[in-house]
Amino acid sequence: MWYLNMNAVMAMAGMVLVLALTRRWADNKRLLLLAFNLCFLLLFSQKLLAFYLAYTALNYLAFLFLSHTSRFRKGWFILLIAANVAAVCSLRLFGMEVFTHPLFDVVMVLGLIYNVLKVIDALYFAYFFCKDARAKVVDYFNYILFIPTFTSGPILKFRDFMADTKQPYRVDAAQTESSIKRIILGLFKKIVLVTWMTDVFDHLSGQELYTHQSLFLMVWFYALIYFDFSGYSDIAIGFGRLMGYNIPENFKKPFQSPTLTQYWRNWHATLGDWFRDHIFIFFSRQTPTKWTAAGLSILIMVLIGLWHGFSWLYLLWGVYHGVLIALENLLGKTTVNKKKVSRTYFYARCALTQLLVTAAVIVYSGKSETVLHIYRGLLNWPF
Structure with a gap:
């Protein structure tokens, strides 16, 4: 979201310059970054800043409590996670105008679905590592409020962020060059490609559709969301690394995934990793x-x-992908080793995976009218 506003981009570029000029100060990456994060949110929205100060402070206290308490730890652990999930769900329902309240402002939900995942990851760390789970208040606030990944990820792991925090600010010429190139590439995707592709999609989807047009729009929209989100990730990774933090990759050649299981380790990888790690850890400690x-x-x-959204479309999308991945597990087809199969077989499996993804990708538009219009067009033969 920030990256379509040139003032925000220049502010982050200015912060990188400040960090570079103060690199001899041991705490520059911690204290100056906190000041930047808070000032950025303040200028964007006072309500957003007030909400996140309260939200982050409460969760830091919960983190400290869970890491030091010895009685009913599992119960507290589940309760704290449930409280965060309930709070996010409630705010999203307010944003959907299911509920209304004069104190609610839609800006409060900005980035919340990403930040709650970071909060829960920190709670997991506190629960499993107990008193060894340490984080100073400055570092915890920076973890939650880190501006480059605030609104759309990639999702940062608590342990990795804290490890980076302990390292002094070191960004050499090669890192600077590669990060700037990454930012330029991301801006090109977001501002040039996505803007043009969105105009084309909106124009065509507003017309009466036939089978070939609906198929084209599904493929076109798939490419659109790839450039959109990978562009955002490129910019976030570039600025994050210029600020001294190793932001994880979010897209790892997803179009060369021969199974859906592998696809979800490569497409929006940090999200798939988060759900897989936390759900499997909680429900299945053993293989x-x-x-x-x-x-x-x-x-x-x-x-x-x-x-992604509280709607029947996203629910059906989840069931669709879940059933297909479940079948891969039951049939023992979750992975394909490229070195052990023929080139033709490997790429045929990749093509099948992309076909299965494309069949449901239009759901990401979030508009039930558009989704149904395109699916109906598939049955509208031009002859």
Whole structure:
């Protein structure tokens, strides 16, 4: 979101310059970054800043409590996660105008579905590492409020962010060059490609559709969301690394995934990793059976669908992907080793995976009217 506003981009570029000029100050990456994060949110929205100060402070206290308490730890752990999930769900319902309240402002939900995942990851760390789970208040606030990944990820892992925090600010010429190139590439995707592709999609989808047009729009929209989100990730990764933090990759050649299981490790990788790690850890501490893995696959994909939006379209999208991944687990087809199969077989499996993804990708538009219009067009033969 920030990256379509040149003032925000220049502010982050200015922060990178300040960090570079103060690199000899041991705490520059911690204290100056916190000041930048807070000032950025203040200028964007006072309500947003007030909400996140309260939200982050409460969760930091919960983090400290969970890491030091010895009684009923599992119960507190579940309760704290449930409280965060309930709070996010409530705010999203307010944003959908299911509920109304004069104190609610839609800006409060900005980035919340990403930040709650970071909060829960920190709670997991506190629960499993107890008193060894340490984080100073400055570093915890920076973790939640980190501006480059605030609104759309990639999703940062608590442990990795804290490890980066302990390292002094070191960004050499090669890192600077590669990060700037990454930012320029991301801006090109977001501002040039996505803008043009969105205009084309809106123009064509507003017309009466036939089979070939609906098929074209589904493929076109798939490419559109790839450039949109990978562009955002490129910019976030570039600025994050210029600020001294190793932001994880979000897209790892997803179009060369021979199974849906592998696809979700490569497309929006940090989201798939988060749900897989946390759900499997919670429900299956040991290696799961095929049936357990299949059931958890459906649960994870349904949760990912509802995470994207509270609608029957996202629910069905989650069930669709979950059932397909469950079948891969039951049939023992979750992975394909490129070195052990023929080139033709490998790329045929990649093509099949992309076909299955494309069949449901239009759901990401979030508009039921558009989705149904395009699906109806598939049945509208031009002869």
